[in-house]
Amino acid sequence: MEKDVDAKIDRVLTKLDTLGVDAKVKGDIKLDVKEILDDYITEKIKNKLQVLYEYEKHYLDLIKEYKEEIKFASTIQEDLRRERSQFFSQSLKEVSDSLKDAQVDETVAAKWIQQLVGSYTRSLDLSESLTNTQVLDSIGKLRKETKKEISDISDARE
Amino acid sequence: MLENKIEEQFMGITKSELCDYLNVLHVLRESMVFDFTSNNYELYISMFKYEQNENLMNLAIDKYYTGWVNSHWDQYISQIDGGQLNSKNISVMVNVMHRLIKESMSTEVHTDLFVYLAKGKLRFYEELLQIGDKDIKRYNELLYQYEKDKAIFERTLREVQQ
Numbered sequence: 001m002e003k004d005v006d007a008k009i010d011r012v013l014t015k016l017d018t019l020g021v022d023a024k025v026k027g028d029i030k031l032d033v034k035e036i037l038d039d040y041i042t043e044k045i046k047n048k049l050q051v052l053y054e055y056e057k058h059y060l061d062l063i064k065e066y067k068e069e070i071k072f073a074s075t076i077q078e079d080l081r082r083e084r085s086q087f088f089s090q091s092l093k094e095v096s097d098s099l100k101d102a103q104v105d106e107t108v109a110a111k112w113i114q115q116l117v118g119s120y121t122r123s124l125d126l127s128e129s130l131t132n133t134q135v136l137d138s139i140g141k142l143r144k145e146t147k148k149e150i151s152d153i154s155d156a157r158e
Numbered sequence: 159m160l161e162n163k164i165e166e167q168f169m170g171i172t173k174s175e176l177c178d179y180l181n182v183l184h185v186l187r188e189s190m191v192f193d194f195t196s197n198n199y200e201l202y203i204s205m206f207k208y209e210q211n212e213n214l215m216n217l218a219i220d221k222y223y224t225g226w227v228n229s230h231w232d233q234y235i236s237q238i239d240g241g242q243l244n245s246k247n248i249s250v251m252v253n254v255m256h257r258l259i260k261e262s263m264s265t266e267v268h269t270d271l272f273v274y275l276a277k278g279k280l281r282f283y284e285e286l287l288q289i290g291d292k293d294i295k296r297y298n299e300l301l302y303q304y305e306k307d308k309a310i311f312e313r314t315l316r317e318v319q320q
Contacts, residue, residue: 072173076176087191095194098196098197099205102202108215111219112194115222115223116194118266123183124187127180127183127184130168130180133169134171137170
């Protein structure tokens, strides 16, 4: 990188040869140009790093803010999965046993159980749908705020 | 367009509101299982009474399901006892009941009476969702739907038996 910069400066300085500028003056000019360039590049990188740092800091703050929201929704989703599994592994058997104990006709029992399974799973699906909407809503808000932060930080640095 | 409108009803709800809606659904799921495991009198009576008549049995099943869907509204009202009822939370609950009925109609076979009542109900829910807060008084009609549907099913059951 440094060699490239040197070569580029040398190429520009060869144009001074036609003016008869001596080698020492050319050397001084080269040092001055390099110093100016170094300062300029350092400042430019510093600015970019600052923007990056501020963005990361704000992003982490936002994540912290929404972490609780996302944790809350994932706990509900886990509860719903557990409930669904418990319904099929336990509750349905209890229902079937109750119908048998009461001596309900098998065909009749099957009809009612079919209705129960349909209603129960529909209600669980609906609960998941409500929860997923809440998660998507939170992610949407997070994205929106992140975009706003990036734009605000960039504007402030310009 | 209506589908988008319905989807919108679930957006922007707070954590506490979400808990309320999920609780309504959970309570009604539990109560349905409890009706079976606790030998609920009304439920088991119809299982024996209409054992020999499939049409009557189907009516009894649809009557039970309709009552169960309507109970979501009653449960919500009792849950937010003293809380502010507004067009937003009413819309979410109407949407919940709309979905329970519409999805049941598209996946299960129902009696003609259920289909007739359900279609009227869906039209009513859709009107409410589109009206928003312009005519909040119409939401009061939700309050007597449970008793109205129950009476219509019982009347039909009596007529078919005669």
